[in-house]
Amino acid sequence: MLKLTGGSLAALGLTAAGCGSGSGSGDGSVTIRYAWWGSDDRAKRINQSIALFEKKYPKVKVKTDFQPYADFWKKFNTQASGGNPPDVFQNAIGFLRKYDEKNVLLDLREQVKAGNLRLDGFRAGLEKFGEIDGKLLGVPVGSNSMALVIDRKLFAEVGITPRPGWTWGEFQAALAKIRDTQGRAGDSGMYGVMYLYDLHLRQHGKAFFTQDGLGFTEADLTDWWTRGYAGVRSGVHAAPGKVAQARPKSAVTAELAASEFTWDNFAIRYTAEGKSEYGLAPIPTTDGKRTGQYLGSLMLSGSKRTKHPREVAQFIDFMVHDPEVATIMGFDRGVPATTAQYEAFKPTDPVARQIAAYEQQLVDSGVLETITPHPAGADVCEAAFLRLAEEMALGKRSVPDAVKQYFTESKTALGS
The missing domain is CATH 3.40.190.10 (Periplasmic binding protein-like II)
Incomplete structure (x- = not known):
C-alpha cells in the first residue's frame, strides 16, 4: 500500500548470495539479511537502528539492502523465485496473500509462542494488521491513514x-x-x-x-x-x-x-x-x-526459507518495540505502531505533530474500521x-x- 521512492540507487551492504537465507559461523554467530525500500535518509536511520540491535545481540549480524519501491519488488521477485529471499524484509498489506500463496512468508506465530516476538503493546489493534487466514505474516512498524x-x-x-x-x-x-x-x-x-x-x-x-x-x-x-x-x-x-x-x-x-x-x-x-x-x-x-x-502500516515479514527464524523474530521485535529505535526513525515509516515507541518519540517538528494529532483524532473519534482484505x-x-x-x-x-x-x-x- 505506502510508496516512498526517493533517493539514489546506491546499495548499503549488498545482500549475501548463496543457497537459502542467512548464514552461521563456528563461534555461534549468525548473519541475517534485511531488505527494504525507501530513500537514502531511511537507509541511514535503519542502519543506525541496526547498530543498536547488533550491540544488544552481538552474535547476530545484519546484512542490508535497500532500493526504491519498484526496484525493490523486481529484485525481491527474482530472489523469491530463486528460493533465496532475504531473511526479513519490509512488506505491505497488498503483498501478504500474494507471497503467502507462493509459500514465501514465515508464519511468525511459533516465534510469538516461543517468546521471541511480542504482540502486546500495539496501538489501536495494529497487532492484527498482518494476520491472514490465522497466520501472522507481518508485524507493523508504523501506522498511517x-x-x-x-x-x-x-x-x-x-x-x-x-x-x-x-x-x-x-x-x-x-x-x-x-x-x-x-x-x-x-x-x-x-x-x-x-x-x-x-x-x-x-x-x-x-x-x-x-x-x-x-x-x-x-x-x-x-x-x-x-x-x-x-x-x-x-x-x-x-x-x-x-x-x-x-x-x-x-x-x-x-x-x-x-x-x-x-x-x-x-x-x-x-x-x-x-x-x-x-x-x-x-x-x-x-x-x-x-x-x-482504517490505520494502514508498513510491516516486517520473515522468509519461510530462513535458517534463523528465532533471530528474525528477535530482530522484528527489537525494531517495533525498542524506544531508542523510535527516536532514530521518527515518523519515517509512519506513526510508531507500539505504545512504547509512540511515547518515546515526541515530535518537535510542526508537521510531525500534525500527523500524530491527526491519527489520535481518528482513534478518539471512533471512525476507524477494519482494513479491507487484499487478495493475491x-x-x-x-x-x-x-x-x-x-x-x-x-x-x-x-x-x-x-x-x-x-x-x-x-x-x-x-x-x-
Missing part, C-alpha cells in the same frame, strides 16, 4: 476550513471556489488513488477488495471515473499532463493544485518540497459521519488503477474503455 494534504495559506485565503464530517458536496464546492478565485485547480487528481476510492466505496457499504476479488461493479467505477473526467475538463482537478511533468514533485508543491489525497505520514514531504504551509484535512464523507478509514494480485490491481485512471484523464481512453480494461486486467491478476 489516508488524509487530504492542503495548502493551508491558499485555503485560508478563500475562507475554507475543512472539518471532520464535511461532505463530498462541500469538498467539491471548495475545489470550485479555489479554481474560480485562485486560478489553481482544487485537487491534484483523486480519481486515480485506489485507497481513496476504497474509502468512498466503504462509505457506501462496499469495498475495493473482498477476500476473493473486487468488491465493486463496472457501474460503480464508471460513475467514479466519469466524475473524475468531468473534474479534469472543468479545471477542478489539475491537468494530468502538467502533473506528470512535475513529478517527482507533488502537484500541490508545484502549485498546480491546492490539495491532494495521500497517506498522512507523507505530509513531511510537502514542507521539504514547497514554499507554502501545508496541513492535513479530514476525509470527506457521504453521510457526515462515516469516513471508511492486489498490487497489480493498484498499478493498473493508477495507470488507466491517468490514461482516462489524459483522454487516451474513454471512460467505458478504461473501466472495461481495468476489469479485464484485474480479473486476470486476481485469477477470477
Whole structure:
C-alpha cells in the first residue's frame, strides 16, 4: 500500500548470495539479511537502528539492502523465485496473500509462542494488521491513514476550513471556489488513488477488495471515473499532463493544485518540497459521519526459507518495540505502531505533530474500521488503477474503455 521512492540507487551492504537465507559461523554467530525500500535518509536511520540491535545481540549480524519501491519488488521477485529471499524484509498489506500463496512468508506465530516476538503493546489493534487466514505474516512498524494534504495559506485565503464530517458536496464546492478565485485547480487528481476510492466505496457499504476479488461493479467505477473526467475538463482537478511533468514533485508543491489525497505520514514531504504551509484535512464523507478509514502500516515479514527464524523474530521485535529505535526513525515509516515507541518519540517538528494529532483524532473519534482484505494480485490491481485512471484523464481512453480494461486486467491478476 505506502510508496516512498526517493533517493539514489546506491546499495548499503549488498545482500549475501548463496543457497537459502542467512548464514552461521563456528563461534555461534549468525548473519541475517534485511531488505527494504525507501530513500537514502531511511537507509541511514535503519542502519543506525541496526547498530543498536547488533550491540544488544552481538552474535547476530545484519546484512542490508535497500532500493526504491519498484526496484525493490523486481529484485525481491527474482530472489523469491530463486528460493533465496532475504531473511526479513519490509512488506505491505497488498503483498501478504500474494507471497503467502507462493509459500514465501514465515508464519511468525511459533516465534510469538516461543517468546521471541511480542504482540502486546500495539496501538489501536495494529497487532492484527498482518494476520491472514490465522497466520501472522507481518508485524507493523508504523501506522498511517489516508488524509487530504492542503495548502493551508491558499485555503485560508478563500475562507475554507475543512472539518471532520464535511461532505463530498462541500469538498467539491471548495475545489470550485479555489479554481474560480485562485486560478489553481482544487485537487491534484483523486480519481486515480485506489485507497481513496476504497474509502468512498466503504462509505457506501462496499469495498475495493473482498477476500476473493473486487468488491465493486463496472457501474460503480464508471460513475467514479466519469466524475473524475468531468473534474479534469472543468479545471477542478489539475491537468494530468502538467502533473506528470512535475513529478517527482507533488502537484500541490508545484502549485498546480491546492490539495491532494495521500497517506498522512507523507505530509513531511510537502514542507521539504514547497514554499507554502501545508496541513492535513479530514476525509470527506457521504453521510457526515462515516469516513471508511482504517490505520494502514508498513510491516516486517520473515522468509519461510530462513535458517534463523528465532533471530528474525528477535530482530522484528527489537525494531517495533525498542524506544531508542523510535527516536532514530521518527515518523519515517509512519506513526510508531507500539505504545512504547509512540511515547518515546515526541515530535518537535510542526508537521510531525500534525500527523500524530491527526491519527489520535481518528482513534478518539471512533471512525476507524477494519482494513479491507487484499487478495493475491492486489498490487497489480493498484498499478493498473493508477495507470488507466491517468490514461482516462489524459483522454487516451474513454471512460467505458478504461473501466472495461481495468476489469479485464484485474480479473486476470486476481485469477477470477
